Amino acid sequence: MGTPSVLFVCLGNICRSPTAEGVFKHKAMQNGFDVKVDSAGTAGYHDGHAPDKRSQQVASHKGYDLSRLKCRKVTEADFETFDHIIAMDKANVRDLKRKCPENLQHKISLFLSYANSEFEEVPDPYYGGGKAFELVIDLIEDAADGLLFKLSQSLKAG
Ligand code: 4NP
Numbered sequence: 455m456g457t458p459s460v461l462f463v464c465l466g467n468i469c470r471s472p473t474a475e476g477v478f479k480h481k482a483m484q485n486g487f488d489v490k491v492d493s494a495g496t497a498g499y500h501d502g503h504a505p506d507k508r509s510q511q512v513a514s515h516k517g518y519d520l521s522r523l524k525c526r527k528v529t530e531a532d533f534e535t536f537d538h539i540i541a542m543d544k545a546n547v548r549d550l551k552r553k554c555p556e557n558l559q560h561k562i563s564l565f566l567s568y569a570n571s572e573f574e575e576v577p578d579p580y581y582g583g584g585k586a587f588e589l590v591i592d593l594i595e596d597a598a599d600g601l602l603f604k605l606s607q608s609l610k611a612g
Contacts, residue, residue: 458491467495498527568600
């Protein structure tokens with residue numbers, strides 16, 4: 455089996471999924487785990503923009519640098535390219551499933567299904583305050599650990 459690949463998806467690709475990309479890349483590197491990681495949005499409102507300043511700030515307090523990431527929209531090719539397409543909320547799952555061919559829909563999952571959490575979804579922080587962004591990164595760190603564990607187990611199993 456080759457290097458696994460993961461695409462994190464939210465609505466805007468400026469708050470939650472770039473945070474997931476930055477956190478997961480960092481944790482994978484720390485653990486010496488080789489994985490291709492990217493993120494995208496189901497909507498294209500902010501194409502080409504860096505992540506939201508509030509997301510960058512809470513991430514940087516925890517040692518993650520999001521400043522070089524660039525927003526993009528999910529493409530048809532993503533469903534072929536990536537092994538795992540991981541959504542932040544159920545609306546993202548619905549939007550992805552509308553675009554994804556039936557035979558590739560098994561690649562789509564909810565990020566918090568890998569976490570040990572009372573939350574099922576990473577809530578959209580865009581119209582929230584600082585606390586909303588802190589909750590997002592806490593949930594993402596938890597799920598990133600779970601996903602890393604799951605991927606390393608499946609690599610071992612071959
Ligand atoms: P994200 O948050 O999906 O976590 O990137 C949002 C960003 C922008 C908008 C909504 C959610 N927006 O409506 O522009």
